Each structure stands twice: as structure tokens, then as C-alpha cells.
Amino acid sequence: MQEKKIGELLRTLRESHKLLLREVSAGIAIDQALLSKIERGERLPTKEQVTKLSKYYHAEKNELIIAWLSDKLVNELADEDLAQEILKVTEKKIIHINKSKL
């Protein structure tokens, strides 16, 4: 699985479609300055925006969601030197939760 940032993916998608910020932002009703910030990683999109963009570009939604949410987690773990361990424990907890959901 890819480890690109959501903004990079979105910019690549837009460029491969040869579209302008203006066009995409009009297409999904989002401020163009905001879209610019999202593509450059200055802001993270909302989940709804990711969904709209995946549809707009006919892109794999899951791939974008993964990139987006992992970016969010990376932010939360920023300057935590325990990051690796925290992720391990998180994984265990998730697995545990999923087991009890059967």
C-alpha cells in the first residue's frame, strides 16, 4: 500500500486530468484556496471532501481514505518519540475490539 500524503495524491489526480483548481473546486463546491492548501498539505480535507474528490476523479476511494486518515494519525503522533510503540498498542486494541464484535 502507498504511503503518499493525501495532498500529493490529489494534486497528481488533478494534474493527470489536466484540470485547474478552479474547475475542480467548482465541480465539488469547495473554495479554491482551500483546495490549494489541501493539495500542498497545509490543510487536511474533511472526510466528506475526500469522498467527493474520489468520486469526481473516479479514483479508488479506499486509497484516498487510507492516505488521508494516516496523515491525520501522523499529525497526532508528531513529536512523540513513542510513536512506534503507540501504533503497536493501537493495533492490538483494534484487533481486540474487532474480535469482540463477532
Place this chain on the structure above:
Amino acid sequence: MQEKKIGELLRTLRESHKLLLREVSAGIAIDQALLSKIERGERLPTKEQVTKLSKYYHAEKNELIIAWLSDKLVNELADEDLAQEILKVTEKKIIHINKSKL
């Protein structure tokens, strides 16, 4: 590494010290109702509260931080069926960031 929730750890710590909510909340200047909610997992503490509590109980700060932040991540991943994959990608991104920090 442990996979207990931060609230469980805090309640265990308080009980092993034979302390009342009232006493701990006075000791670290936090509303007792809030501490009650934290111990029962209804609320997550702030990082500062985790720090204060670890000092107050003379507990291993890292252990509490890990439990606390992993709880936060679990919340963010709640009802994401891509959770596992997201964690993997997050880990890769963190590793990548750490490498470039040398």
C-alpha cells in the same frame, strides 16, 4: 507492552494507593466528576492531565502516555474498516519521517 485503556490504568493506580476520587482530584486540581469520567473511559484526559497523574502516582509516564494516545487513535479509527491498513501506512510514514530527521 500493555493494551489497557488509560482509564483502567488510572483507576487501578488510584485503588492501589487507596485514594478517593476526591483526594486525587484535589491533589492535581481537576474536577472530581471529570476524573470519574476519565477513569470510566467516558472522557479522555489531556496530555497535561496524564502527566500530572503519572507524577502524582509515581507511575511510569511513558506507559500512561502510550495507553492514552493509543486510546485516542482507536477513537479516530472507530468504525473504519480500513483501520489495520491505515495503521500500517501510518507506521511507514512515521518511519520515513524519522529517517529524514537524522
Place this chain on the structure above:
DNA sequence: TTTTGACTTGACAAATTTTGACAAAAATAC
């Protein structure tokens, strides 16, 4: 059974963070 003490609950207020909008600057293309 009444009272007391420990804890919990719910509703709300305060504070913080996130998000969106807009104008204006900067960069790029023509």
C-alpha cells in the same frame, strides 16, 4: 430508616480547534 460518604450522571458553559470564505499577493502563462 435516616444519614453520610463516595461516586456518577447530565446539562450546560467556556475554551480550543477546525473549517470556510474572501481579498490580495505571487507566480505562471500568454
Place this chain on the structure above:
DNA sequence: GTATTTTTGTCAAAATTTGTCAAGTCAAAA
């Protein structure tokens, strides 16, 4: 040069998180 596209900065609205308080439950003591 002008026109178009993108970026930047700021600010208010919206949403989320956090804190406070009063009233509640419950168990055990008196």
C-alpha cells in the same frame, strides 16, 4: 505588458473538546 492560475494571510463561523456544577444513585453506618 496583461490575463490567468495559484498561493497566502486573515478572520469569523462552526464544530469539537474540555471544564463546571447541581442533582442523582448506591451502599453502608449510625
